[in-house]
Amino acid sequence: MKHTPQSHLGAFLRARRGQLTPQECGLPDADTSRKVAGLRREEVARLAAISVDYYTRLEQGRVRASAPVLVTLVRALRLDDDQKTYMFELAGRSGAHPRRRRTVQRVRPAMRRLLDQLTETPALVLGRRLDILAWNPAAAALYTDFAAIPAGRRNYVHLLFSDPMVRELHRAWEHDARDAVAALRMEAAADPDDPELAGLVGTLTIRDPDFRVWWAEHRVNGAAYGTKRLRHPLVGDLTLDCDTWTSPDGSGQRLMVLTAETGTPSHDALRILGSWTTREPVADHAEDVTR
Incomplete structure (x- = not known):
């Protein structure tokens, strides 16, 4: 079956509906026959002040949601800012991001x-x-030798799930991996027909049961900062601030930087790693990433 933008939106609505309880939404839960967690379609329709038939057709991908209906669904489904952005992207109502041509990165x-x-x-x-387009020597020392990884597999999410060294590096692997899947979901909203994205998701869905479950949850996360707790085989435990800055040119490129507060053991560990790396700048590998 061909996946349309409407079908992607419907899948998100179903997933989000299943994550909520009547109590969270201010609804009575006196129905002892309720056998599964989550809201019923009728309850979402009531909260959004739309007909059950119209909401059902939204979930089934048989109708395109209007902007006013999406606004009511934000409130009804208790969506945060990232989820709201994701839903509007899926519905083709954001207007903020023109469709991106698939050009060489x-x-x-x-x-x-x-x-x-x-x-x-x-x-x-x-x-x-x-996709990991470039890195500095300190990042290679911390994570892995990115240059030794074929360009087609040089992807942050793919490495988190498939590379044992990268996986072991993350002390809070499940937390970090779920956040990465949620960030990839945001990417999917911007270009749901991207064949390379479909290939990546298909490969990880087949190979990793955790990815399969988390992808189906439709959780989204566009956070630009956070904390990473790592365990490096040479310098031990590190707690690093992770900040990401987006390029203003609309290319979607982001600079991810990991830092530690001066004087902390983590800062000392980064300095030790840095002293072992070459001062030569890493060659630009972006020409290998042609998707």
Whole structure:
């Protein structure tokens, strides 16, 4: 069956409906016959002040949602800002992001300069689908030798699930992996017909049961900052702040930087890692990433 934008929206609505309880939404839960968690379609329709038939057709992908209906669904389904953005993207109502052409992903010169100037701080340039487009020596020392990984598998989410060394690096792997899946969901809303994204999701869905379950949850996350708790085989435990800055040119490229507060054991560990790395800038590998 061909997947349409409406069908993707319907899948998200069903998933979100299943994550809520009547109590969370201010509804009475006196029905002892309720056998599954989550709201019924009738309850969502009541909260959104729309007909059950119309909401049913929304979930079935048989009608395109209007902007006013989407606004009511934000409130009815208790969506946060990321979920709201994701839903409007799926419905084709955001108006903020024109459809992106599938062009060769090349690191912007300004991103490259920033990367090269961060000598003691691990940093990555992420592209569409969280592909890893470039990195500095400190990032390679912290994570893995990215240059040894074929370009087609040089993807942040793919490495989290399929590379044993990267997986073991994350002390809070489940938390970090779920966040990465949620970030990939945001990417899917911007270009749901991207064949490379479909291939990535298909591969991970087949290979990893956790990814399969978390992808089906339709959880989304566009957070630009957080904390990563890592355990490096050479320098031990690190607690790092992870901040991500998006390029203003609409390319979707992001600079991910990991830092530690000065004077902390984590900061000392980063300095040790940095002292073991070459000062030569990492060659630009973006020409290999052609999707």
